[in-house]
Amino acid sequence: MRHPLALAIAILAFAATAHAARVDETARTAAAVKAVDQHWLDAELDGDTAYLQTLLLPGYRSVGADGVAHPRQAILAHAVQNRGSDRKRREVEAWIKEHPSAQSVLLQGDTAILSFYDPALGPDRGVRSADIFVYVGGRWHALYSQHARPGGN
Template sequence: MAADETQQTEAGVMAVDNHWSLAEMTGDTAWLDQMLMPEYRSVNNDGTAHAKAAIVAGAAKRKGTSLDKAKLDWATYQKEHPFGSAVVVHGNTAIVSFYDPALGPQRGVKSSDVFIYVDGHWHALYSQHTAVHA
């Protein structure tokens, strides 16, 4: 059974982060629009920042992709690009970090998502992606 996305827990925020991946892959722009804060920014490893509108527009190009196909594509991605995850929840703030399992969470962080808990739901505020070098 999947964790309840409204829980103010590690499991709740991870459920939202997992839903986020599937929402982008299926073009679920309505869900993304409510989950991403208006000020949301995603910063690539080259320093380029992308606003919420760019993330939602990118997802819109995949609108109509079936959930079954998205889950299969996500499982394939995870197999081809293994990663570990670490979650820290402090009050109404959570940080979800993804890392290279060979390097671990101290040396191999690939990306982190910052969430805030508002009105019973987790919302993404910021993401940072990095290049990892062994």
């Protein structure tokens, strides 16, 4: 997984988008970035390493709130552990109920930053997690993730 807290934060996308209308994940839009992130979360929770291998660039890193970096291979290995079980999904969904979140997307050329934040603190003070995506080969790919615990969350 990206990081235990990161997975919980990422599933907040699930709460926000909840599989609304099907979005073209290859579009260069904020909606596409959110859809890719949701697909990413589902892939981690379901152990879909084939999708994760296409999404995560070879140099992908996820830095947890503790400052420890987790490389792409660690994320893939952790996802395998979720295959055939809904335990992690239930844990993440329970975390979401306890920690409301909102999302913002900043698009600049071929780069997108998707941030998850505490709506009570706002997008400038309450950022819990940010994923950086780059548009390569006609689709969005994850390059980097950073996680924090603002306000003790």
